[in-house]
Amino acid sequence: xxxxxxxxxTGGAGFIGSHVVRHFVNSYPHYHIYNLDVLTYAGxxxxxxxxxxxQNYSFAKGDIVDAGFTNDLFSKAKFDGVIHLAAExxxxxxxxxxxxxxxxxxxxxxxxxNASLEAVKENPNFRFYHISTDEVYGTLGETGLxxxxxxxxxxxxxxxxxxxxxxxxxxxxxxxxxxxxISNSSNNYGPNHFPEKLIPLFINNIIQxxxxxxxxxxxxxxxxxxxxxxxxxxxxxxxxxxxxxxYNIGGFNEWKxxxxxxxxxxxxxxxxxxxxxxxxxxxxxxxxxxxxxLRYAIDASKINRxxxxxxxxxxxxxxxxxxxxxxxxxxxxxxxTSGDYKLYYQKQYQP
Ligand code: NAD
Numbered sequence: 047x048x049x050x051x052x053x054x055x056t057g058g059a060g061f062i063g064s065h066v067v068r069h070f071v072n073s074y075p076h077y078h079i080y081n082l083d084v085l086t087y088a089g090x091x092x093x094x095x096x097x098x099x100x101q102n103y104s105f106a107k108g109d110i111v112d113a114g115f116t117n118d119l120f121s122k123a124k125f126d127g128v129i130h131l132a133a134e135x136x137x138x139x140x141x142x143x144x145x146x147x148x149x150x151x152x153x154x155x156x157x158x159x160n161a162s163l164e165a166v167k168e169n170p171n172f173r174f175y176h177i178s179t180d181e182v183y184g185t186l187g188e189t190g191l192x193x194x195x196x197x198x199x200x201x202x203x204x205x206x207x208x209x210x211x212x213x214x215x216x217x218x219x220x221x222x223x224x225x226x227x228i229s230n231s232s233n234n235y236g237p238n239h240f241p242e243k244l245i246p247l248f249i250n251n252i253i254q255x256x257x258x259x260x261x262x263x264x265x266x267x268x269x270x271x272x273x274x275x276x277x278x279x280x281x282x283x284x285x286x287x288x289x290x291x292x293y294n295i296g297g298f299n300e301w302k303x304x305x306x307x308x309x310x311x312x313x314x315x316x317x318x319x320x321x322x323x324x325x326x327x328x329x330x331x332x333x334x335x336x337x338x339x340l341r342y343a344i345d346a347s348k349i350n351r352x353x354x355x356x357x358x359x360x361x362x363x364x365x366x367x368x369x370x371x372x373x374x375x376x377x378x379x380x381x382x383t384s385g386d387y388k389l390y391y392q393k394q395y396q397p
Contacts, residue, residue: 296344
């Protein structure tokens with residue numbers, strides 16, 4: 047087991063990345079945590095206000111595709127490990143602009159892998175950890191679960207780019223001996239989630255009494271994982287995961303989109319003291335997303351068996367915390383829903 051000191055977290059200003067940064071900064075005061083992020087529309091340093099002055103934290107603004115920048119950073123900081131989350135992450139955006147997903151998710155990952163080959167020469171305990179998605183496995187029918195040996199079968203430009211980056215990580219392990227580990231997780235939810243994704247979008251729209259755009263017939267099924275449980279799993283995999291292995295991370299928590307939407311409506315009616323059934327009236331079925339995967343569900347028994355991880359909050363607790371966070375952080379919402387995002391939102395959801 048290695049005892050790393052200088053850890054690079056990429057994409058640390060994003061949704062999951064900010065929780066991972068906070069978790070590592072607070073849990074490991076003797077490490078130094080570097081957050082590398084270019085701050086796209088999805089990156090927001092407001093997510094990290096509570097740790098920005100910590101002694102063991104530094105932020106570097108830069109692009110993971112820029113080899114000059116990353117090589118310089120690697121040679122200065124002498125990293126013991128990289129936890130790589132920086133990515134373009136939204137499926138709808140990947141349909142309208144696939145190349146930007148190839149650029150960041152594939153070129154960016156390979157660029158970091160190249161820098162890591164230099165790091166491992168100086169430090170054999172170096173480890174590259176790629177954070178990936180269950181969407182690389184494609185879609186399931188009504189039954190069955192994704193395991194670590196399910197063949198890759200990505201259906202969207204987003205999942206194709208993540209599958210590609212997973213393959214490059216594995217290939218660098220096989221070809222150049224780079225120590226690596228990969229985890230593929232299900233849909234995350236929780237505080238700081240950009241309101242283009244289902245749960246925060248709908249919470250925001252319910253607050254504002256705007257329509258809730260449900261794709262197709264609403265029968266798409268996803269497994270939901272509370273983001274802080276994911277951060278705890280990432281900590282375990284980074285420290286204890288076996289070299290060259292993949293770990294699936296899921297919430298054992300499958301929901302059809304329409305049922306999840308109705309649950310959110312009920313919880314929000316209570317929170318906002320609205321008459322029962324008020325928010326459900328906002329549900330609007332919209333034209334399906336092309337190539338939409340019917341169902342994702344994860345078998346997370348390997349990480350449970352090998353590393354002892356399991357989700358710590360129930361869905362009800364996680365949703366309650368999430369809703370409370372959005373209600374208490376209207377200013378955060380106002381900031382992220384201005385500017386570019388507004389234009390994008392209008393393009394996607396205007397009836
Ligand atoms: P996000 O979109 O909220 O954050 C991505 C971050 O990466 C942003 O801060 C952005 O500024 C940064 N970034 C983008 N391009 C960059 C570049 N070229 N250089 C440097 N930084 C760049 O994404 P998220 O939902 O937090 O997802 C994080 C990671 O986890 C991604 O790799 C994603 O594929 C994976 N993942 C996400 C989920 C989910 O449910 N959100 C599930 C499984 C896996």
